Amino acid sequence: MAFEPKIIAFLCNWCAYAGADLAGTSRMQYPPSTRTIRIMCTGRMSPVFILKAFAEGADGVLVAGCHPGDCHYVSGNYGAEKRVKLVSDLLPELGLEKERLMLRWISASEGELFSKTVKEFTEQVRKLGPSPLRKK
Amino acid sequence: MVTKARASKGKGRKKEAAGEKRKAQARKKSPETKAQERPRIGVFVCHCGTNIAGVVDVKEVARYAGEKASDVVYATDSKYMCSEPGQKEIIDAIKEHKLNRIVVAACSPRMHEPTFRRAAQAAGINPYYVDMANIREHCSWVHIQEKEAATEKAKDLVRMSVARARLLEPQEKIKVPVRKSTLVIGGGIAGIQAALDLADMGYKVYLVEKQPTIGGKMAQLDKTFPTMDCAACILTPKMVDASRHENIELITYAEVKNITGYVGNFTVTVTKKPRYVIEDLCTGCMDCAEACPVEVPNEFDQGLGSRKAIYVPFPQAVPLIYTLDEDTCIGCGACKNVCTIEAIDFNQQPQEVTLEVGTIIIATGYQIFDATRKPEYGYGKYENVINGLEFERLINASGPTGGKLLRPSDGKEPRSIAFIQCVGSRDENTNLWCSRVCCMYAIKNARLYKEKHPETEIYIFYIDIRAFGKGYEEFYKIAQEEYGIKFFKGRPSVIYEDPSTARLILNVEDTMLGRKIEVEVDLVVLSVGMEPGQDTETIGKMLGVSRGADGFFLEAHPKLRPVDTLVEGVYLAGTAQGPKDIPDTVAQASGAAARASILMAKGEVEIDPVIAYSEKELCIGCRICERICPASAISMEDRKAVVNEAMCIGCGLCAGGCPTGAMKLRHFKDEQILAQIHAALAED
Ligand SMILES: Cc1cc2nc3c(=O)[nH]c(=O)nc-3n(C[C@H](O)[C@H](O)[C@H](O)COP(=O)(O)OP(=O)(O)OC[C@H]3O[C@@H](n4cnc5c(N)ncnc54)[C@H](O)[C@@H]3O)c2cc1C
Ligand code: FES
Numbered sequence: 102m103a104f105e106p107k108i109i110a111f112l113c114n115w116c117a118y119a120g121a122d123l124a125g126t127s128r129m130q131y132p133p134s135t136r137t138i139r140i141m142c143t144g145r146m147s148p149v150f151i152l153k154a155f156a157e158g159a160d161g162v163l164v165a166g167c168h169p170g171d172c173h174y175v176s177g178n179y180g181a182e183k184r185v186k187l188v189s190d191l192l193p194e195l196g197l198e199k200e201r202l203m204l205r206w207i208s209a210s211e212g213e214l215f216s217k218t219v220k221e222f223t224e225q226v227r228k229l230g231p232s233p234l235r236k237k
Numbered sequence: 238m239v240t241k242a243r244a245s246k247g248k249g250r251k252k253e254a255a256g257e258k259r260k261a262q263a264r265k266k267s268p269e270t271k272a273q274e275r276p277r278i279g280v281f282v283c284h285c286g287t288n289i290a291g292v293v294d295v296k297e298v299a300r301y302a303g304e305k306a307s308d309v310v311y312a313t314d315s316k317y318m319c320s321e322p323g324q325k326e327i328i329d330a331i332k333e334h335k336l337n338r339i340v341v342a343a344c345s346p347r348m349h350e351p352t353f354r355r356a357a358q359a360a361g362i363n364p365y366y367v368d369m370a371n372i373r374e375h376c377s378w379v380h381i382q383e384k385e386a387a388t389e390k391a392k393d394l395v396r397m398s399v400a401r402a403r404l405l406e407p408q409e410k411i412k413v414p415v416r417k418s419t420l421v422i423g424g425g426i427a428g429i430q431a432a433l434d435l436a437d438m439g440y441k442v443y444l445v446e447k448q449p450t451i452g453g454k455m456a457q458l459d460k461t462f463p464t465m466d467c468a469a470c471i472l473t474p475k476m477v478d479a480s481r482h483e484n485i486e487l488i489t490y491a492e493v494k495n496i497t498g499y500v501g502n503f504t505v506t507v508t509k510k511p512r513y514v515i516e517d518l519c520t521g522c523m524d525c526a527e528a529c530p531v532e533v534p535n536e537f538d539q540g541l542g543s544r545k546a547i548y549v550p551f552p553q554a555v556p557l558i559y560t561l562d563e564d565t566c567i568g569c570g571a572c573k574n575v576c577t578i579e580a581i582d583f584n585q586q587p588q589e590v591t592l593e594v595g596t597i598i599i600a601t602g603y604q605i606f607d608a609t610r611k612p613e614y615g616y617g618k619y620e621n622v623i624n625g626l627e628f629e630r631l632i633n634a635s636g637p638t639g640g641k642l643l644r645p646s647d648g649k650e651p652r653s654i655a656f657i658q659c660v661g662s663r664d665e666n667t668n669l670w671c672s673r674v675c676c677m678y679a680i681k682n683a684r685l686y687k688e689k690h691p692e693t694e695i696y697i698f699y700i701d702i703r704a705f706g707k708g709y710e711e712f713y714k715i716a717q718e719e720y721g722i723k724f725f726k727g728r729p730s731v732i733y734e735d736p737s738t739a740r741l742i743l744n745v746e747d748t749m750l751g752r753k754i755e756v757e758v759d760l761v762v763l764s765v766g767m768e769p770g771q772d773t774e775t776i777g778k779m780l781g782v783s784r785g786a787d788g789f790f791l792e793a794h795p796k797l798r799p800v801d802t803l804v805e806g807v808y809l810a811g812t813a814q815g816p817k818d819i820p821d822t823v824a825q826a827s828g829a830a831a832r833a834s835i836l837m838a839k840g841e842v843e844i845d846p847v848i849a850y851s852e853k854e855l856c857i858g859c860r861i862c863e864r865i866c867p868a869s870a871i872s873m874e875d876r877k878a879v880v881n882e883a884m885c886i887g888c889g890l891c892a893g894g895c896p897t898g899a900m901k902l903r904h905f906k907d908e909q910i911l912a913q914i915h916a917a918l919a920e921d
């Protein structure tokens with residue numbers, strides 16, 4: 102069987118999580134690779150969360166929140182962007198490809214974009230193969 | 238910026254008070270919240286009929302949770318967890334098995350978390366000891382063909398939820414008072430209706446309109462389908478009612494500049510543009526406009542007629558106060574000279590008004606599609622191609638031609654007219670949506686013209702006729718059978734003008750008969766669709782209200798909460814939310830008013846206790862949190878960060894940025910999230 106990646110998805114309550122809900126309501130099929138953690142805002146993201154996910158063996162980490170300017174708390178997503186960038190720069194040092202980390206803006210009405218994002222990201226991670234940090 | 242909970246700078250005292258209240262509540266520990274007991278977790282897996290159980294093996298998930306997840310002392314599955322018996326099952330299990338935390342694996346927490354929190358509370362445990370695993374929207378519905386993988390995913394999601402539940406802490410909801418006043422943004426029929434309803438219930442309403450008059454687009458229409466009432470006859474009495482109502486304060490020629498605060502307690506800054514006419518003095522006598530030498534196109538007539546630089550848009554404007562348009566005024570002073578009551582004041586300045594309201598209704602309306610974006614139809618290039626709204630003005634007795642439809646090119650009455658449907662609607666190159674009114678307004682206008690001029694040839698080119706409302710299909714049938722209006726199913730590909738006659742030639746494929754036809758007419762009317770109003774984005778950002786993919790404001794739930802937004806205390810009325818005719822607009826406006834009144838009638842609202850606090854021992858005084866807090870809720874005391882709980886909006890930015898973990902967000906603490914991550918990837 103083809104390798105099924107495990108992806109931790111951090112979704113903000115107001116946009117990306119709602120977008121994922123809409124993908125569900127609209128029955129838009131995507132691979133069963135994601136394990137979602139709901140946070141109120143991507144601003145809550147701490148670099149530690151991403152690093153912990155990789156350390157525990159996640160094959161990929163997806164962070165998704167509101168489009169720039171649409172964050173429910175005004176600027177949380179800008180903070181998230183900086184932190185994700187920070188971790189992304191660090192990944193090669195840990196022997197991980199930058200492509201294992203993805204940040205996307207998905208609004209509450211973009212169910213289709215959510216499903217498309219998961220499909221694409223799963224494919225991208227599948228090509229990279231299992232994370233070298235994955236526990237057997 | 239508007240926030241989900243309590244908010245930002247400037248109203249210090251009130252917020253301090255709210256903060257004190259919250260702390261007092263938190264201190265008074267209720268008996269139900271014995272925090273540090275050993276977790277006894279109950280897991281409830283919902284079938285949701287076959288919605289979940291048709292894909293996920295729910296029995297297996299429940300079995301797994303009961304056997305493999307630690308601290309789970311009870312696990313079960315049930316047909317409809319959210320139903321009355323389902324909830325009772327939870328309540329009974331909590332009591333019987335002495336559960337102190339529960340995990341419900343069912344639909345999205347955005348749907349039923351409040352339901353299960355209530356159930357927990359009814360059973361005597363703190364409502365924040367509930368966590369939900371979303372195995373419907375995020376699992377069964379999106380992995381329909383992958384039953385095994387979906388079941389494995391559901392197990393993981395439940396395990397994550399159990400890990401989080403284990404570390405949950407009790408929270409006390411905070412109650413804040415709700416002001417009994419509403420801001421209505423936009424004075425079209427939607428805003429007017431909502432304002433009147435609320436005012437009649439006894440609430441104070443501030444109706445803010447950008448234009449010099451209220452009325453919106455409906456005031457521009459001639460008759461209205463399907464009953465053919467004259468738009469002005471049914472609208473202007475409402476406009477007058479709104480202006481005279483003791484509970485409505487009309488603020489026209491004004492714009493909302495800023496909104497801060499939170500549900501029940503919004504602070505709104507409105508800028509009134511200078512009219513250069515003293516509102517309290519002007520009697521609307523018109524002397525000034527008669528004296529004014531400047532004539533410019535009148536926007537109210539879609540530029541087809543003219544107005545003076547000092548003007549009212551139309552004679553029944555409300556308020557009937559003249560406005561001097563500074564962009565076109567030449568400063569000659571003629572108006573001032575004739576105004577005997579000295580109402581004209583060239584030195585007027587923009588004026589800021591601050592309003593304190595409990596709820597907000599957005600009724601900013603729509604704009605029509607700009608037909609120059611479909612160059613193949615020649616709008617803006619050929620004089621005799623006009624749009625539907627221009628047609629309304631031209632057949633309107635109070636319009637620029639006194640109600641006589643005259644061809645723009647030669648001022649003659651057209652003897653043949655073609656209406657083209659779906660211009661800027663149902664079109665991949667422009668807008669995908671159906672604008673819902675164009676079929677009906679074209680049929681209406683065709684009938685109106687035919688009544689006066691039975692000899693005129695009228696064609697309507699359509700893709701589908703959508704006559705869905707009450708009495709609409711009947712209205713259409715009559716147009717077809719009794720009026721002899723010719724309907725062709727087909728969208729013209731292009732329109733040419735015969736330069737010698739200014740007549741227009743249309744090439745269309747009649748898709749019903751599968752033949753090409755060519756028609757030559759005196760006038761073409763483009764049935765332009767509806768687009769989001771100009772200010773949708775600005776207002777959306779100001780309030781934190783999302784817009785859909787089409788750009789219109791997004792409702793909280795497409796079926797069950799069609800007038801709410803995701804921002805508590807903010808509601809939608811009329812075409813601001815999506816294309817609508819007048820009956821639907823009015824119904825929705827009354828709906829929005831009713832929704833807003835619920836909060837105000839209650840007088841208080843419970844808000845989420847998800848806010849930040851700092852652990853002094855861990856704080857190193859680096860001030861990162863203070864700098865990044867979007868609500869300015871953090872300050873430093875003795876080189877330690879302190880959160881003003883009343884100002885905190887609960888985004889968690891501080892917690893995410895804190896290098897030592899001193900900053901914590903209640904209900905979303907680091908250890909809770911880290912436990913979820915761990916559980917997602919490891920079984921223990
Ligand atoms: C050609 C045509 C013919 C039609 N004929 C019919 C018909 O016969 N029957 C029928 O049922 N429907 C008809 N309709 C539809 C009808 O026009 C709408 O249903 C109705 O006008 C919607 O009202 P509204 O209040 O939602 O929006 P609008 O009428 O657009 O009112 C919105 C108001 O908000 C104001 N506003 C906007 N932004 C701001 C801001 N930032 N601050 C303050 N104020 C703001 C605007 O100035 C405006 O006054 C027709 C539409 C068209 C285009
Ligand atoms: S709320 Fe979605 S990113 Fe801030």
